[in-house]
Amino acid sequence: MKIAVIGSGSWGVALSVHLARCGHEVKIWSFDEEEKRIINEERKCKFLPGLTINENIICSNNFEEVIEGASFILHVTPSKFTRETFKQYKQYVGNKPVIICSKGFEKESLKTLDEVILEELPTAKIRSVIRSEPCRRSINCSSYSTSNCIKTRRHFKNDTKYIYV
Numbered sequence: 584m585k586i587a588v589i590g591s592g593s594w595g596v597a598l599s600v601h602l603a604r605c606g607h608e609v610k611i612w613s614f615d616e617e618e619k620r621i622i623n624e625e626r627k628c629k630f631l632p633g634l635t636i637n638e639n640i641i642c643s644n645n646f647e648e649v650i651e652g653a654s655f656i657l658h659v660t661p662s663k664f665t666r667e668t669f670k671q672y673k674q675y676v677g678n679k680p681v682i683i684c685s686k687g688f689e690k691e692s693l694k695t696l697d698e699v700i701l702e703e704l705p706t707a708k709i710r711s712v713i714r715s716e717p718c719r720r721s722i723n724c725s726s727y728s729t730s731n732c733i734k735t736r737r738h739f740k741n742d743t744k745y746i747y748v
Contacts, residue, residue, distance in 0.1 A: 584607045584608070584654050585607070585608045585609075585610070585652050585653045585654055586599075586602055586607050586608070586609050586610070586653055586654060586655060586656075586657065587610055587612070587649045587650045587653035587655070587656045587657065587679075588602075588609060588610065588611045588612065588649075588656075588657045588659055589612045589646075589649070589656060589657065589658050589659060589660060589668060589672065590611075590612070590613075590657075590658070590659035590660040590661075590668075590684075590685075591611050591612065591613035591614075591615070591618050591619070591622065591628075591642060592630055592659070592660075592661070593628065593630035593631055594659050594684065594685075595611060595657070595659035595660075595684075596611070596622070596628040596630065596631060596634070596636065597631065598657060598659060598684060599611050599636075599640050600634065600636060600637060600640070603636075603637035603639045603640045604637065606639075607639070608639050609637075609639065609640045609641075610640075610641050610642070610643060610648070610649040610650075610653070611640060611641070611642040611643070611649065612642075612643060612644070612645075612646055612649040612650075612672070613642050613643075613644060614644065614668075615644075616644060618642070619642045619643065619644055622636055622640070622641075622642035623641060623642050626638075646671060646672035646675055647675050650672060650675040650676070650679070651675070653679060654679070655679050655680040655681070655682060655710070656676065656679050656680070656681045656682065657682050657684050658681055658682065658683050658684060658685060658696075658700070659684045659685055660685055661685065661687075662685050662686065662687030662688060662689065662690075662696055663687075663689075663690060665683075665685060665689065665696050665699050665700070666689060666699050666703065669699070669700055669703050669704070670703055673703055673704045673707075676704060676707060678708060679708070680708045680709070680710040681700060681707050681708065681709055681710075682709075682710060683696045683697055683700065683709065697709045
């Protein structure tokens with residue numbers, strides 16, 4: 584399965600690594616050219632020292648390239664950037680489900696992130712909103728062991744997989 588991940592921070596990369604380990608082809612969008620280079624050439628994430636990024640993960644600064652052919656989109660940007668980022672890629676969403684993997688609210692409107700996306704694109708298919716308690720900034724992708732746990736189902740290869748953040 585091809586999966587688009589919008590956001591190349593620690594959470595976006597951790598989810599991408601998990602999905603790639605499950606055998607999926609993952610494309611990550613990053614706003615930063617240097618971050619893209621580090622992911623694609625060094626196979627590293629500047630936020631997760633010691634992690635080697637799988638070969639079936641590529642990173643691009645082009646929304647269309649990342650989203651084209653994907654079965655669904657994981658939106659993994661900080662909540663304060665959700666609206667502006669989504670505005671830039673909403674034209675490529677089509678009928679693909681958007682799964683919000685960010686936590687929080689939009690500060691100015693106090694809307695939840697699914698409300699923000701639906702306001703920008705009322706036809707968006709938000710199939711699942713992944714929410715967790717506030718988490719630590721660092722993620723240990725090798726063992727998925729830190730403070731919180733998110734249980735994922737249906738959209739990923741494993742029936743039930745716990746991702747610790």
